[in-house]
Amino acid sequence: xxxxxxxxxxxxxxxxxxxxxxxxxxxxxxxxxxxxxxxxxxxxxxxxxxxxxxxxxxxxxxxxxxxxxxxxxxxxxxxxxxxxxxxxxxxxxxxxxxxxxxxxxxxxxxxxxxxxxxxxxxxxxxxxxxxxxxxxxxxxxxxxxxxxxxxxxxxxxxxxxxxxxxxxxxxxxxxxxxxxxxxxxxxxxxxxxxxxxxxxxxxxxxxxxxxxxxxxxxxxxxxxxxxxxxxxxxxxxxxxxxxxxxxxxxxxxxxxxxxxxxxxxxxxxxxxxxxxxxxxxxxxxxxxxxxxxxxxxxxxxxxxxxxxxxxxxxxxxxxxxxxxxxxxxxxxxxxxxxxxxxxxxxxxxxxxxxxxxxxxxxxxxxxxxxxxxxxxxxxxxxxxxxxxxxxxxxxxxxxxxxxxxxxxxxxxxxxxxxxxxxxxxxxxxxxxxxxxxxxxxxxxxxxxxxxxxxxxxxxxxxxxxxxxxxxxxxxxxxxx
Amino acid sequence: xxxxxxxxxxxxxxxxxxxxxxxxxxxxxxxxxxxxxxxxxxxxxxxxxxxxxxxxxxxxxxxxxxxxxxxxxxxxxxxxxxxxxxxxxxxxxxxxxxxxxxxxxxxxxxxxxxxxxxxxxxxxxxxxxxxxxxxxxxxxxxxxxxxxxxxxxxxxxxxxxxxxxxxxxxxxxxxxxxxxxxxxxxxxxxxxxxxxxxxxxxxxxxxxxxxxxxxxxxxxxxxxxxxxxxxxx
Numbered sequence: 001x002x003x004x005x006x007x008x009x010x011x012x013x014x015x016x017x018x019x020x021x022x023x024x025x026x027x028x029x030x031x032x033x034x035x036x037x038x039x040x041x042x043x044x045x046x047x048x049x050x051x052x053x054x055x056x057x058x059x060x061x062x063x064x065x066x067x068x069x070x071x072x073x074x075x076x077x078x079x080x081x082x083x084x085x086x087x088x089x090x091x092x093x094x095x096x097x098x099x100x101x102x103x104x105x106x107x108x109x110x111x112x113x114x115x116x117x118x119x120x121x122x123x124x125x126x127x128x129x130x131x132x133x134x135x136x137x138x139x140x141x142x143x144x145x146x147x148x149x150x151x152x153x154x155x156x157x158x159x160x161x162x163x164x165x166x167x168x169x170x171x172x173x174x175x176x177x178x179x180x181x182x183x184x185x186x187x188x189x190x191x192x193x194x195x196x197x198x199x200x201x202x203x204x205x206x207x208x209x210x211x212x213x214x215x216x217x218x219x220x221x222x223x224x225x226x227x228x229x230x231x232x233x234x235x236x237x238x239x240x241x242x243x244x245x246x247x248x249x250x251x252x253x254x255x256x257x258x259x260x261x262x263x264x265x266x267x268x269x270x271x272x273x274x275x276x277x278x279x280x281x282x283x284x285x286x287x288x289x290x291x292x293x294x295x296x297x298x299x300x301x302x303x304x305x306x307x308x309x310x311x312x313x314x315x316x317x318x319x320x321x322x323x324x325x326x327x328x329x330x331x332x333x334x335x336x337x338x339x340x341x342x343x344x345x346x347x348x349x350x351x352x353x354x355x356x357x358x359x360x361x362x363x364x365x366x367x368x369x370x371x372x373x374x375x376x377x378x379x380x381x382x383x384x385x386x387x388x389x390x391x392x393x394x395x396x397x398x399x400x401x402x403x404x405x406x407x408x409x410x411x412x413x414x415x416x417x418x419x420x421x422x423x424x425x426x427x428x429x430x431x432x433x434x435x436x437x438x439x440x441x442x443x444x445x446x447x448x449x450x451x452x453x454x455x456x457x458x459x460x461x462x463x464x465x466x467x468x469x470x471x472x473x474x475x476x477x478x479x480x
Numbered sequence: 481x482x483x484x485x486x487x488x489x490x491x492x493x494x495x496x497x498x499x500x501x502x503x504x505x506x507x508x509x510x511x512x513x514x515x516x517x518x519x520x521x522x523x524x525x526x527x528x529x530x531x532x533x534x535x536x537x538x539x540x541x542x543x544x545x546x547x548x549x550x551x552x553x554x555x556x557x558x559x560x561x562x563x564x565x566x567x568x569x570x571x572x573x574x575x576x577x578x579x580x581x582x583x584x585x586x587x588x589x590x591x592x593x594x595x596x597x598x599x600x601x602x603x604x605x606x607x608x609x610x611x612x613x614x615x616x617x618x619x620x621x622x623x624x625x626x627x628x629x630x631x632x633x634x635x636x637x638x639x640x641x642x643x644x645x646x647x648x649x650x651x652x653x654x655x656x657x658x659x660x661x662x663x664x665x666x667x668x669x670x671x672x673x674x675x676x677x678x679x680x681x682x683x684x685x686x687x688x689x690x691x692x693x694x695x696x697x698x699x700x701x702x703x704x705x706x707x708x709x710x711x712x713x
Binding site: 271273274275276277278279280281282309312331332333367 | 499501502504505509512569592593595659661676677705706
């Protein structure tokens with residue numbers, strides 16, 4: 001679950017940031033490019049205008065010589081170079097076969113294509129060299145004077161204009177732009193996290209509410225805020241929870257009603273059973289004196305009264321477990337004594353082998369322990385074959401009592417269901433079908449378990465009860 | 481079973497039960513065991529006749545129209561030490577606890593087998609018989625086993641036969657822890673894991689009568705999870 005949350009948040013943040021960064025990068029980049037072009041164009045225009053103006057004003061006798069002209073001296077050429085070399089520009093002059101380099105700028109620095117194009121007209125090119133951006137202006141020099149007709153002179157001038165200032169200007173712009181970008185990024189991240197939180201908080205709230213609902217807190221509801229899709233979802237959740245609560249409480253009410261009905265019926269049955277039970281002894285004694293057929297009838301009635309009694313008792317006991325009113329009264333008893341008492345009172349002592357250490361004492365609820373034993377042993381005697389063996393020993397955490405018979409065993413398909421109520425495994429119907437279920441409820445009330453395992457031959461029931469220290473329950477009797 | 485045959489005592493029983501069939505059934509069964517039974521349908525009727533009839537034991541149904549069995553038991557206790565056995569319809573915990581606190585000596589859960597009820601009745605009655613003629617003194621507490629009388633600082637204390645029997649049983653083993661199972665056997669004649677609350681309730685009642693401060697007992701001490709010990713100060 002958690003991974004989905006972080007995933008969703010991550011995706012939201014990433015998407016938000018990508019959009020924000022792209023947008024700001026585009027805006028800043030386009031702006032930067034526009035400014036850059038404008039600045040450099042302007043520098044170019046200035047330089048080109050400057051060069052053109054300077055060249056137009058030149059009086060150096062070059063090209064076809066006119067009357068009165070001498071060929072230009074190196075000095076004159078240098079002067080021309082000087083006049084063009086304003087503002088740390090470098091000027092390379094090429095006149096016929098003569099090259100006038102400037103410092104370490106030579107013809108090698110002039111790009112070949114520029115040089116070719118510069119033969120006919122003034123051209124410019126931006127060039128990266130010597131660790132900076134340079135504007136190279138190449139132009140043929142025309143002579144206007146003295147006849148006022150422009151004539152080519154065979155001289156080319158290459159002016160290297162450094163764009164250091166412009167670069168500095170742009171560099172100065174880049175830093176604030178980068179800073180603005182970083183701020184933009186931070187803002188985008190913050191906004192993304194915040195909105196992710198706003199979206200995910202209700203989602204998370206819904207998630208924990210759904211978990212609470214699943215854990216049985218059916219009254220879980222969420223406040224509905226706003227009108228967006230999440231609010232709609234929350235409202236749907238609330239409606240679902242309400243519907244669930246309604247139907248569950250209806251079911252519970254029905255179940256409680258039917259349980260109460262069973263309990264009430266059982267209690268009501270007790271009164272007529274009491275009246276009948278009161279006269280059973282008398283009837284069974286009288287039956288001895290009756291003729292065979294009525295005697296059989298009387299004995300049948302007596303036997304069925306006994307069965308009905310057991311059934312009603314067990315129904316009442318089962319409904320006590322259902323309603324949670326069964327309480328545990330722990331007391332330390334001798335296990336051997338408890339086992340012997342249980343067998344003796346029911347007249348089973350002769351039929352059961354007991355292997356319990358004499359000194360074994362354990363904390364149990366004596367009547368409940370008796371019920372567990374009586375059910376298991378009674379079952380073994382009724383449905384199994386002798387020998388029926390009861391053994392007990394203490395384990396690291398509690399008491400283990402085993403009841404083993406050597407009969408045909410319980411069919412494997414029935415084995416998982418033997419503790420279910422009224423599951424009689426297709427046997428003779430002389431048990432109530434509640435005995436094992438009650439035995440298990442009693443063991444569970446102790447915090448223990450009963451398990452069943454097939455043996456060859458027979459069946460083994462194992463009761464495990466935790467010791468008083470292990471079990472969290474405390475003794476409820478023993479007034480101070 | 482059949483242990484009562486050695487002690488074939490016939491008792492005058494006061495039976496209070498509202499259901500006519502149950503009443504008739506129990507009357508028949510108890511009369512067959514040799515007891516003489518007087519039965520009433522309500523507690524009020526029974527209380528009206530209790531003085532004239534002088535029964536030896538009362539068997540009371542808990543659920544009665546009008547005043548219930550527990551209340552009848554409480555009112556009997558106010559008058560004398562007549563042994564009382566409650567006949568509870570539910571055997572539910574509250575019923576039993578309230579009944580025992582009201583001073584009942586024992587209880588049986590419906591539907592009860594007549595022989596079980598008979599055995600309980602005889603066990604309760606046996607307690608009223610004297611054990612020996614000894615007289616023991618523990619500080620202010622004097623127990624006359626012959627006259628079945630207990631006095632504290634010279635004042636006679638009225639204990640029911642069950643209470644007296646339990647006290648005597650504890651006194652017989654001074655300083656020794658007696659578990660509830662032993663006491664149930666010795667005092668109530670219960671032969672198997674029965675309700676140990678019988679013992680607890682009875683101890684509470686004895687403490688209320690003989691202990692100077694019942695909440696801080698000096699005679700009968702509780703040994704948690706095991707039972708009780710009589711060790712006089």
